[in-house]
Amino acid sequence: MSDPTLILRVRNLTARIATRKEEIHAVRGISFDIAAGEAVGFVGESGCGKSVTARAIMRLAPEGTSIALGGSVDFMGQDLLQLDEKAMRDLRGRRIAMVFQDPMTSLNPVMTIGSQIDDIVRRHTELRGRAIRQRTVELLNLVGIPNPERRADNHPHQFSGGMRQRVLIAIAISCDPDLLIADEPTTALDVTVQAQILRLLMRLREERGMSLMLITHDFGVVAGMVERVNVMYRGEIVESGSVERVFAEPAHEYTRALLHAVPRLDTAGRVL
Amino acid sequence: MIRVVLTRFAWTLVILLGVSFVAFMLMRALPGDFAIAAAGSQSVSPEVLDAIRRDLGLDRPLLEQYFLWLGHALTGDLGRSFVTKQPVLSELPARFVVTFQLTLIAAIIAMTMGIATGLASARMRGRTDWFVRIYNGLILAVPNFVVATLIVLLAGLYFPQLSIFNYTPFLSDPIANLGSLLLPAFSLALAVSVTISENTRAAVLEISSQDFVMVARAKGLLPRTVLRNYLVRNALTPIITVTGLQVASLLGGSILVETIFAIPGMGQYLFDSINSRDYPVIQAIVVLAASVVILVNMLVDIAYARVDARVKA
Ligand SMILES: Nc1ncnc2c1ncn2[C@@H]1O[C@H](COP(=O)(O)OP(=O)(O)OP(=O)(O)O)[C@@H](O)[C@H]1O
Ligand SMILES: [Mg+2]
Numbered sequence: 001m002s003d004p005t006l007i008l009r010v011r012n013l014t015a016r017i018a019t020r021k022e023e024i025h026a027v028r029g030i031s032f033d034i035a036a037g038e039a040v041g042f043v044g045e046s047g048c049g050k051s052v053t054a055r056a057i058m059r060l061a062p063e064g065t066s067i068a069l070g071g072s073v074d075f076m077g078q079d080l081l082q083l084d085e086k087a088m089r090d091l092r093g094r095r096i097a098m099v100f101q102d103p104m105t106s107l108n109p110v111m112t113i114g115s116q117i118d119d120i121v122r123r124h125t126e127l128r129g130r131a132i133r134q135r136t137v138e139l140l141n142l143v144g145i146p147n148p149e150r151r152a153d154n155h156p157h158q159f160s161g162g163m164r165q166r167v168l169i170a171i172a173i174s175c176d177p178d179l180l181i182a183d184e185p186t187t188a189l190d191v192t193v194q195a196q197i198l199r200l201l202m203r204l205r206e207e208r209g210m211s212l213m214l215i216t217h218d219f220g221v222v223a224g225m226v227e228r229v230n231v232m233y234r235g236e237i238v239e240s241g242s243v244e245r246v247f248a249e250p251a252h253e254y255t256r257a258l259l260h261a262v263p264r265l266d267t268a269g270r271v272l
Numbered sequence: 273m274i275r276v277v278l279t280r281f282a283w284t285l286v287i288l289l290g291v292s293f294v295a296f297m298l299m300r301a302l303p304g305d306f307a308i309a310a311a312g313s314q315s316v317s318p319e320v321l322d323a324i325r326r327d328l329g330l331d332r333p334l335l336e337q338y339f340l341w342l343g344h345a346l347t348g349d350l351g352r353s354f355v356t357k358q359p360v361l362s363e364l365p366a367r368f369v370v371t372f373q374l375t376l377i378a379a380i381i382a383m384t385m386g387i388a389t390g391l392a393s394a395r396m397r398g399r400t401d402w403f404v405r406i407y408n409g410l411i412l413a414v415p416n417f418v419v420a421t422l423i424v425l426l427a428g429l430y431f432p433q434l435s436i437f438n439y440t441p442f443l444s445d446p447i448a449n450l451g452s453l454l455l456p457a458f459s460l461a462l463a464v465s466v467t468i469s470e471n472t473r474a475a476v477l478e479i480s481s482q483d484f485v486m487v488a489r490a491k492g493l494l495p496r497t498v499l500r501n502y503l504v505r506n507a508l509t510p511i512i513t514v515t516g517l518q519v520a521s522l523l524g525g526s527i528l529v530e531t532i533f534a535i536p537g538m539g540q541y542l543f544d545s546i547n548s549r550d551y552p553v554i555q556a557i558v559v560l561a562a563s564v565v566i567l568v569n570m571l572v573d574i575a576y577a578r579v580d581a582r583v584k585a
Contacts, residue, residue, distance in 0.1 A: 064477075100483060
C-alpha cells in the first residue's frame with residue numbers, strides 16, 4: 001500500500017445480491033479510504049447499501065443469499081476479496097470487528113453472556129482456561145457492565161437493550177481489532193441510551209487507536225463522532241468530505257435533502 | 273415450585289382417570305365380548321355364555337363395572353387376565369420391559385437419523401437437501417406396516433441367518449437380545465425419524481437467518497463452533513418437542529411392529545388381548561401407556577429448562 005497510514009482502501013467495490021427472482025445491484029462501484037485511528041461516517045437512507053458495504057468488507061453474506069463482490073478491499077496491504085475463507089475467518093473478529101444494529105437479536109439466547117465473549121477470546125488469543133474468563137470479565141467491566149463476574153453468567157434475556165449493545169461492543173473489541181465497523185449501533189435504542197453507547201464507542205476508539213467505520217442514517221449521530229463522512233445514495237457514494245464541510249455546504253442535492261430531513265442534535269433537545 | 277409439581281400431579285391423575293374411563297367404555301363398545309371370543313367358532317348355548325359373563329361380572333351395569341375396576345386399581349390390584357386367569361401384574365412388567373427396550377432403541381435410532389439428515393439437509397442444501405426431502409416424503413407416504421413387512425420379507429430372503437423371529441430375552445443373552453430388536457426398532461423408527469428430520473431442517477433453517485448467527489460468523493468462529501453452539505443448541509428446543517410428541521406414536525407403532533416381528537412385548541400383548549376381549553389386560557396396558565406418555569412429556573419440560581434458560585419451572 002502506498003500510504004502507510006491508510007488501514008482500509010476500497011476501490012470500485014461492487015456487490016450484486018442474487019435472489020431467486022432478481023439480481024440486486026446493491027453497491028455500485030464505491031471507493032473510499034480509512035486511515036489508521038480515523039473515524040469515518042457513512043450516511044444514507046434506508047436501503048442505500050450501507051449494510052451490504054459493511055458486510056462486503058467482512059465478506060459475510062446473509063444465510064441463503066449469494067453475493068458477488070467486485071473491485072478491491074485493501075486492508076493493511078491485503079486484498080480481502082482475494083483471501084480464501086479460512087484466512088478470512090482468522091481475520092474476522094480479530095483484525096476487523098463489527099457491531100450490528102439490533103442488540104435484541106444479536107446475542108444467542110441459549111448461551112450465557114460470558115460464554116459468548118469467551119468463545120471469541122478462545123478463538124483468537126492464546127489465553128486458555130481461567131484466563132479466558134478473566135479477560136471476559138475485564139471486557140465487560142470496560143464497557144460499563146456493573147458486577148461483571150456475576151453478570152457474565154446471566155443470559156441475554158436478563159439484559160436490557162443498551163446493556164446488550166455494550167456486550168456486543170465488548171465482543172467486538174475483545175481482540176483489539178484495527179478496524180471496528182459499527183452498523184447503526186444505536187438505531188434500536190432509546191435516545192438517552194444512544195448517547196451513552198456513542199460515548200462508549202468514542203472512548204474505546206481513542207483508548208485503543210482503532211479505526212471506526214460508523215454507519216447511520218442519522219446525520220445527528222455522525223456529527224460529533226467522526227472526522228469525515230461519506231454520503232451514500234442508491235449504492236453509490238455521492239459526496240464525501242469533512243463533517244464540517246458537508247454540514248456547512250452540502251454539494252449534492254441528496255445530501256441537502258438528508259440534512260433537512262433530520263433534526264439537528266442541538267435543536268432536537270429544544271423540540272422535546 | 274412445590275405448587276407447580278402438585279398441580280401437575282393432580283392433572284396427571286385427572287388425565288389417567290379420563291383415559292381409563294374412555295378406554296373402558298370403548299372396549300365394551302366393540303362388537304362381541306370375552307365370552308363370545310372364548311367360545312370362538314364353537315356353538316355354545318346362550319346359557320353357558322351367560323354363566324361365563326356372570327362369573328366375570330360382565331353382566332353388571334357398565335358404570336358399576338368401571339368403579340369396581342377403579343376401586344381395585346387404586347389399591348394396586350389390576351385384576352386377573354380372563355384368558356390365563358393369572359394376575360395381570362404377573363405378566364405385564366416383563367412385557368413392558370421388552371417394549372421399553374424396543375421403543376428406547378427406536379427413539380435413539382430415530383433421533384440420530386432424524387437430526388443427522390435434518391442437519392445435513394439444512395446446512396448443505398442443494399442436492400443433499402433434495403435427496404433428504406424426497407426420501408422423507410416417500411417414507412411418510414408409505415405406511416409403517418408396509419415398511420415393517422418389507423423389512424421382514426427382505427431380511428428373510430437375503431439374510432436368512434438373521435433369525436428375526438427369534439426373540440432372545442435380555443437376561444439370557446444381552447447381545448442376541450439387541451440383535452433381535454435392531455430390525456424391529458429400525459422399522460419402528462423410520463417414520464418417526466422422518467418427522468424429526470423435517471422439524472430439525474425447518475428449525476435449523478429458521479435459526480440460520482437469525483442475527484446472532486451472523487454475529488457468530490463475524491467473530492470468526494469456526495463453522496463447527498457456530499453449528500454446535502449457535503445453530504444446534506437453538507434448534508434443540510423444537511427437536512425435543514417433536515421427539516417427545518413422537519413417543520406416543522412409537523408406543524402405538526410398537527403394537528404393529530411387535531405383532532409383525534413376533535416380539536413378546538406390551539404391543540403384541542395388547543393386540544392379543546383385544547382379539548380375545550381380555551378386558552383387564554387391555555385396561556392395564558392402556559393406563560400404563562398413558563402414564564408413560566405423560567411421564568415423557570414431563571421429562572421434555574425438564575429438558576427444556578436445561579436447554580433454554582428462559583424457560584423456568
Ligand atoms: N439478504 C438480502 N437479500 C436480498 N436483497 C438484499 C439483502 N440484503 C440487502 N438487500 C438489498 O440490498 C440493498 C441495500 O441494502 P442494505 O441493507 O445495505 O441497506 P442499508 O443502507 O443498510 O439500509 P438500512 O438503513 O435500512 O439498514 C437494498 O435494496 C436491499 O433490499
Ligand atoms: Mg443496514
